[in-house]
Amino acid sequence: MSQDKYVDRSAYDHLRFGGFHRTTNIWGEDRIVGEVPPIDTVSDVFYVPWENHGRWGIFDRAGRVVEAAVDRALPDGQLLQQVVESPVSYDNIAVKAIEGEYVYGGRFHPHFGHFLVEALPRYWQLARQPLENRKIVVHTNAHYNFFADFPFARSIFSVLDLRAESFIDFQVPVRLDKLEIPHVSLRPQAFAYEAYGELCRHIGRKLLAERSIDRNDKPVWLSKTKLKHGVSVFANELIVEDYLRKHDVDIVYPEELSFEDQLYLFSSRTTIAGTTGSAFHSAVFVENNPRIIMIDPVGFKNSNFSILDKLMKVESEHYFPSGTEMIQLDGFLRAVAFPEPEVVAEEILKTIRRVP
Structure with a gap:
């Protein structure tokens, strides 16, 4: 109504x-802090599935959260729906990801505005280079539906040459031999890199490429x-x-x-x-x-x-x-x-x- x-x-x-x-x-x-964020490559880490306001994330072998994979907001680094401690230990995880190259894509947020400032900032490098055969590891409770239920995400990911099969959200804790983690190009209410604006304009150009713009x-x-x-x-x-x-x-x-x-x-x-x-x-x-x-x-x-x-x-x-x-x-x-x-x-x- x-x-x-x-x-x-x-x-x-x-x-x-x-x-x-x-x-x-x-x-x-509202700081602009640089052109591009760093990218970390970490080894011998493990993934704990998303739980709303619970214990989830990417952790190292000692059980410490990998900071580059943590979503934060505001200048003081307020956590976003996450407790940064693991409910399991590395040695007790029986499942290991198959061999391959994995990139961390952060937490998928189904709300349009939150998606743009909390999820999309992880994807800045795709305006500069293709994903190729790498898989994107994400945290979400909506992964299997976001290409069907969230048209804005489907439009954005599609012009970045991503499909539903490009993403993985493991349902149980999983060990990964190696994971590439792009730092966020925007932290809500805190800062952004120029790369975030570059990414968004890249997406916009591709989505409007076939349309004549009449003012x-x-x-x-x-x-x-x-x-x-x-x-x-x-x-x-x-x-x-x-x-x-x-x-x-x-x-x-x-x-x-x-x-x-x-x-x-x-x-x-x-x-x-x-x-x-x-x-x-x-x-x-x-x-x-x-x-x-x-x-x-x-x-x-x-x-x-x-x-x-x-x-x-x-x-x-x-x-x-x-x-x-x-x-x-x-x-x-x-x-x-x-x-x-x-x-x-x-x-x-x-x-x-x-x-x-």
Whole structure:
């Protein structure tokens, strides 16, 4: 069911719009640290299958986690759904991987935004050289389905010449004689290498290679009003959406577009606005970036957006409508309500029409 069931105008009548402010504070860091990450090659290691918030990972013969294979976030290196201790010892593992060359592909995350900033950063070297006959070892509970159930992953991996059979996720602890581990080219809310931007542009060029890009000056609003779940949402966005539609702004629902069509949208439109969300990450895959305007639910922005801006060499515009209120909304990690949504919509429209 769409979010229109949550639009009770009287529920937010007490809120007062306190102004439209450019967001300058960020959560996390946004450093660009170099051109390419290092690649480690480790021997006599073992793989422990993924367990949500459990003990899993790549470990050396002594049972110590291999740090290069650990996913982290934020400058202090916060762990992502992982306890870095092994539930087994090397000598007690009976299964050994067959002879071959293996590359570590990290943890597959099925959410679009998390996939782009937590999984894809391991694959940066594939913009520079093919995988050839090497197999990619991954951690996931979705491996056997991600080529069928996650079209964005299928599109991205396919243009990197990867197929379902390119990946292995062992179901039991397994010993590996040798494993190549590319360090991540982006750590969420912390840093990125130029190689991540290079990888994304490589993917975008290949996905759009057969399409003629016709520039369109009509502005777009990326709407979340049809989402059933997600990270953040404005509960009364539908009021803003209706106002913008009446004033000649195209309303687009990203989840209804293929990944290729999302990239075409960002390549062809000159102005794209919306409430802050992972749909805007698609911009890093295109080379003719539009003007981007995001409405933040709180008075700071996630530094991932600043990192991607730096890789694209652009500056997206972030604004915060003062007077918002946090509310509870099933299916969303954070939900807020616009104060005086028609007034906010008018400010958004003025911003869209203003020449930067």
